[in-house]
Amino acid sequence: MNTNFEEAGLIEPSAELRAELLAMAAEFASGGDDRYREINADFDGYLRGLARYAAGVDLPPGHVPNSTFFLVHRGGIVGRSALRHRLTPALEHEGGHIGYDIRPLARGRGYGTLILALTLERARSLGLARVLLTCDTDNVASARIIERNGGVLAAQVVSHRSGKLISQYWIEL
DSSP states (O other), X not given: OOOOOTTOEEEXXXXXXXXXXXXXXXXXXXXXXXXXXXXXXOHHHHHHHHHHHHHTOSOOTTOOOEEEEEEEETTEEEEEEEEEXXXXXXXXXXXXXXXXXXXXXXXXXXXXXXXXXXXXXXXXXXXXXXXXXXXXXXXXXXXXXXXXXXXXXXXXXXXXXXOOEEEEEEEEO
């Protein structure tokens, strides 16, 4: 499906997004994915946590500052990206600088490629010269998104978390 992205852009988290974020959390949960359970449990706490991470304040050991953005198109949230400001040895293995996800009902429309491209612009503004992204090797859609944005496969390693093979990609900025 060809989608016109002229009205799409990244925005930072805010209380005004409550209804849209609750709807996105419910959509993920309906498919058995509870990655946004905190939004339902404590929305204000969720926003405070994102602000702490963006500022690099009171982070748990081993965590790094990261900025969260939401991809909005035609007034609705279609995805989220997280930009880690630097890497730890663990993130160099798995996780990288950028993570992103697209709402299940918005997948297959080019939003993944767009959210990564827009997040790469934010990485440039942080002064990063290159970024690392990782994905499960069997996640062909994610690999295509990374490659469309200039990702070059550097290695394939075994995930310490899942035991699955993951691909590591570098993107020069």
